[in-house]
Amino acid sequence: MDTSRPATTRREFAKQAALAAAVPLLASxxxxxxxxxxxxxxxxxxxxxxxxxAPPIAAAPVRPxxxxxxxxxxxxxxxxxxxxxxxxxxxxxxxxxxxxxAAKALHDFAVPITTExxxxxxxxxxxxx
Numbered sequence: 001m002d003t004s005r006p007a008t009t010r011r012e013f014a015k016q017a018a019l020a021a022a023v024p025l026l027a028s029x030x031x032x033x034x035x036x037x038x039x040x041x042x043x044x045x046x047x048x049x050x051x052x053x054a055p056p057i058a059a060a061p062v063r064p065x066x067x068x069x070x071x072x073x074x075x076x077x078x079x080x081x082x083x084x085x086x087x088x089x090x091x092x093x094x095x096x097x098x099x100x101x102a103a104k105a106l107h108d109f110a111v112p113i114t115t116e117x118x119x120x121x122x123x124x125x126x127x128x129x
Contacts, residue, residue: 011107018103022072022096069097 073093084092 015103022099069100072096
């Protein structure tokens with residue numbers, strides 16, 4: 001057994017697997033195929049008797065750039081760069097950042113050491129009894 005390299009933990013493996021799984025999923029995005037996008041006409045909104053001013057929208061807090069998301073986006077742009085529009089790339093970026101936030105939330109969730117698995121294992125001993 002080679003002890004010169006530290007063993008990968010389950011959390012590190014799960015994180016790497018989740019990131020690797022995100023890349024092939026982009027092939028199913030609209031715009032990654034060879035078909036042209038379908039144009040749809042907007043449906044007219046029903047007229048309102050009086051215009052009610054909308055409340056002012058607060059500016060969204062600006063998050064610092066995520067270096068992991070930047071690296072993943074560079075890889076994706078290298079592979080699918082010419083297939084997506086700028087709006088689609090923005091949507092992909094939001095999806096990648098959302099997945100990274102979910103992975104961080106899972107990583108930060110503390111599971112007590114005494115927690116048992118949610119399934120029961122029973123070995124198959126042959127036969128149909």
